[in-house]
Amino acid sequence: MKDWQDFDIKVISKAKGPWLVDSEGRKYLDGVASMWCNVWGHTRKEIVNAMIDQVKRLQHSTLFGLANEPAILLAQMMVKQAKGMSRVFYSDNGSTAVEVALKMALQYWRNSGKPNKNRFIALQNGYHGDTIGAMSVGYIQNFFANYRKVLFSVHRVPSPYLYRRPNNMSEDDFVNHCIDSMEMILKKNSNVAAVIMESGAQLAGGAIIYPDGYQKEIKKLCEKYGTLLILDEIATGFGRLGSMVEYIKQESMPDIVAFGKMLTAGYLPLAATLSTEEIYNAFLGEFDEYKQLFHGHTFTGNPIGCATAIANLELYKKEKLIESVRRKSKIIRKRLDEIEGYEIVGDVRHKGMLAGIELVNDKKSKRPLRLKKERINYLIMRESLKRGVFLRPLGHIMLLVPPLAIPNKGLDMLLDVAVEIIEYIQKKRGESL
Numbered sequence: 246m247k248d249w250q251d252f253d254i255k256v257i258s259k260a261k262g263p264w265l266v267d268s269e270g271r272k273y274l275d276g277v278a279s280m281w282c283n284v285w286g287h288t289r290k291e292i293v294n295a296m297i298d299q300v301k302r303l304q305h306s307t308l309f310g311l312a313n314e315p316a317i318l319l320a321q322m323m324v325k326q327a328k329g330m331s332r333v334f335y336s337d338n339g340s341t342a343v344e345v346a347l348k349m350a351l352q353y354w355r356n357s358g359k360p361n362k363n364r365f366i367a368l369q370n371g372y373h374g375d376t377i378g379a380m381s382v383g384y385i386q387n388f389f390a391n392y393r394k395v396l397f398s399v400h401r402v403p404s405p406y407l408y409r410r411p412n413n414m415s416e417d418d419f420v421n422h423c424i425d426s427m428e429m430i431l432k433k434n435s436n437v438a439a440v441i442m443e444s445g446a447q448l449a450g451g452a453i454i455y456p457d458g459y460q461k462e463i464k465k466l467c468e469k470y471g472t473l474l475i476l477d478e479i480a481t482g483f484g485r486l487g488s489m490v491e492y493i494k495q496e497s498m499p500d501i502v503a504f505g506k507m508l509t510a511g512y513l514p515l516a517a518t519l520s521t522e523e524i525y526n527a528f529l530g531e532f533d534e535y536k537q538l539f540h541g542h543t544f545t546g547n548p549i550g551c552a553t554a555i556a557n558l559e560l561y562k563k564e565k566l567i568e569s570v571r572r573k574s575k576i577i578r579k580r581l582d583e584i585e586g587y588e589i590v591g592d593v594r595h596k597g598m599l600a601g602i603e604l605v606n607d608k609k610s611k612r613p614l615r616l617k618k619e620r621i622n623y624l625i626m627r628e629s630l631k632r633g634v635f636l637r638p639l640g641h642i643m644l645l646v647p648p649l650a651i652p653n654k655g656l657d658m659l660l661d662v663a664v665e666i667i668e669y670i671q672k673k674r675g676e677s678l
């Protein structure tokens with residue numbers, strides 16, 4: 246926080262397309278999709294109009310005992326695309342969507358007469374949000390160390406972070422090791438309520454993209470040992486990795502799945518936790534059995550948020566966005582091949598509209614890159630802003646997470662600036678930095 250006092254923070258006052266405009270009229274390409282949630286760029290006409298229409302009609306009305314039209318319609322649209330899911334529970338942000346998923350899983354087992362199933366298995370490098378439950382199943386040590394005393398304990402298993410696997414293991418061996426570690430825990434513990442993991446890739450943990458088949462194997466383990474699978478598609482669903490619903494691509498249907506971030510095109514806070522009919526049915530009972538899910542937020546199912554999400558989903562179809570993501574993904578891939586050659590680039594990870602470039606001291610030691618005088622992430626932020634782009638890395642890992650519909654020209658600029666910064670760092674390294 247102290248460092249930020251000296252940082253020349255830009256005040257964004259308007260935006261259009263992929264461009265953020267600050268209070269002095271300077272433009273920056275939104276290279277992080279405003280924290281991984283922007284889909285179409287800013288001020289997209291169709292979505293803004295849907296928001297205005299809804300604002301005029303109904304701003305908010307509760308789902309405690311009532312319903313509203315946008316909330317119903319959006320739920321119908323979501324279960325249609327999320328194969329296997331049939332029910333939707335709304336909340337306001339990704340963290341709460343995860344809390345809802347955890348509570349659903351715990352209570353599912355209680356309602357089903359198995360209250361001892363009350364522990365979770367979670368992955369190393371996982372991230373599920375910043376509330377207490379979401380932190381408990383997450384694992385980013387430096388973020389969460391201060392709160393450890395109040396976090397609940399979980400079974401933790403390695404994630405398939407291939408680049409940082411032990412030296413003596415092949416990639417295949419390491420993936421098998423990750424899967425076997427989970428199976429060991431499931432074999433020994435009958436108390437596992439659910440496995441919770443991000444779907445397709447771990448984003449905040451460092452853009453760790455799962456190897457093919459890994460997630461499917463985890464799903465098989467959940468079935469074999471009778472535990473639930475909770476998938477977190479908050480960052481990876483809605484096309485970030487090139488699929489509308491990532492678990493369909495991964496052939497790993499969950500029991501509960503959370504969506505957020507891009508659900509409203511990044512325009513309003515809204516999230517949803519979806520479940521199968523089987524999970525839903527376990528919450529039906531006589532009133533004094535107390536089988537209902539004890540959870541509800543003031544702004545649950547907010548009509549403006551839901552109307553925004555509906556307009557967003559309609560645009561996905563109309564513009565065939567997923568197909569265009571796949572085309573743009575190839576452009577990124579090409580440019581990343583060129584980036585791989587730099588001495589300070591240890592690993593390049595890419596899928597869909599997500600790229601993580603892991604910077605190291607040298608390729609051999611794989612030691613995370615450090616500079617003498619400045620933190621690498623500040624440097625990347627500062628140098629990217631100077632060049633008209635906003636990049637926000639994860640420590641030594643440079644992240645490219647543009648709005649999905651970024652025009653090709655913008656994409657070129659983003660990649661040009663990424664290359665320029667890598668060259669800049671490589672040149673300055675050992676000099677004064």
Ligand SMILES: *Cc1c(COP(=O)(O)O)cnc(C)c1O
Pocket residue numbers: 338339340341343372373374375443448449477478479480481505506
């Ligand atoms: C961002 C994120 C969350 C938390 O969502 P918030 O809206 O920030 O609370 C949860 N899980 C994943 C995978 C995320 O990327």
